[in-house]
Amino acid sequence: MVWSKLTVRGIDNDRTIVTHYYCGGETWMTHRMDRSGYEEIIHHTKIGEDTWHITRTHKEIYGTWKINLNCVIYNMPDGSQREVRFDSPT
Known part of the structure; x- marks a missing residue:
């Protein structure tokens, strides 16, 4: 596993962003934490x-x-993308 950490300071909303990369970077998880608590x-x-x-x-x-x-994103042969969403309220 490879990971990166970016800390941004000196702006109105300081934040830290940590990303973990898997499978040669084709799969990843990013966690953003703002000073505000977001x-x-x-x-x-x-x-x-x-x-x-x-x-x-x-x-x-x-x-x-x-x-x-x-959602699931499909890369189409013409270079466009198709998005299918699963997050609509029930």
């Missing part, structure tokens, strides 16, 4: 040759985790 996690998983599953969750300070995005 956190976000992004999972980016390669599930096929041209197919990715992406989930994004976040929480405000003292809040609960909420889903921002849960």
